Amino acid sequence: DGGITQSPKYLFRKEGQNVTLSCEQNLNHDAMYWYRQDPGQGLRLIYYSQIVNDFQKGDIAEGYSVSREKKESFPLTVTSAQKNPTAFYLCASSTWDGMNTEAFFGQGTRLTVV
Amino acid sequence: GENVEQHPSTLSVQEGDSAVIKCTYSDSASNYFPWYKQELGKRPQLIIDIRSNVGEKKDQRIAVTLNKTAKHFSLHITETQPEDSAVYFCAAAGFQKLVFGTGTRLLVSP
Numbered sequence: 466d467g468g469i470t471q472s473p474k475y476l477f478r479k480e481g482q483n484v485t486l487s488c489e490q491n492l493n494h495d496a497m498y499w500y501r502q503d504p505g506q507g508l509r510l511i512y513y514s515q516i517v518n519d520f521q522k523g524d525i526a527e528g529y530s531v532s533r534e535k536k537e538s539f540p541l542t543v544t545s546a547q548k549n550p551t552a553f554y555l556c557a558s559s560t561w562d563g564m565n566t567e568a569f570f571g572q573g574t575r576l577t578v579v
Numbered sequence: 580g581e582n583v584e585q586h587p588s589t590l591s592v593q594e595g596d597s598a599v600i601k602c603t604y605s606d607s608a609s610n611y612f613p614w615y616k617q618e619l620g621k622r623p624q625l626i627i628d629i630r631s632n633v634g635e636k637k638d639q640r641i642a643v644t645l646n647k648t649a650k651h652f653s654l655h656i657t658e659t660q661p662e663d664s665a666v667y668f669c670a671a672a673g674f675q676k677l678v679f680g681t682g683t684r685l686l687v688s689p
Contacts, residue, residue, distance in 0.1 A: 507682045564610070
């Protein structure tokens with residue numbers, strides 16, 4: 466069953482801790498994205514990756530880090546430097562056939578700082 | 580970088596009416612403009628998209644128009660139904676960088 470999977474669905478973090486959100490896809494997509502969703506602010510781009518071992522900062526990269534060691538995986542680490550990490554995080558992937566194509570989303574991870 | 584603005588933030592219509600959501604983008608290099616629908620508690624899903632070499636595209640009750648000169652594109656939903664109630668996002672993409680608008684909450688009342 467092909468798709469994009471995020472885990473965990475819910476995550477609680479203590480202040481000062483780093484936490485890593487998982488995103489895996491078996492769609493053979495080249496591009497992967499991380500977005501943060503807050504009420505009334507839409508989907509804000511954190512990081513994106515077009516190929517393995519390469520990634521670019523989005524609009525709100527401060528306090529986050531990513532890696533792209535495998536085509537299938539694009540984990541996001543929320544570091545202690547992120548001052549307001551409580552949010553809903555969405556991962557997406559898309560392919561590239563000479564043009565941009567549909568992005569498919571995971572089911573999201575809701576992160577809460579306690 | 581790309582900036583996408585979306586209006587209105589909320590839209591209430593009666594069942595059967597039409598709904599229009601408008602977006603503007605800043606990067607003239609953007610060439611792909613998808614629209615996503617997000618129902619409560621679910622992931623965003625593509626409902627229609629348009630490329631920069633096309634001015635209009637229709638799919639049953641949904642249509643999207645693109646004005647490259649003015650850098651704006653719009654979503655049109657005709658004969659709205661209660662199940663159309665959701666948050667709608669526009670987006671603009673250049674070379675694989677996909678940037679979203681802030682979303683429109685559409686409420687269709689029976």
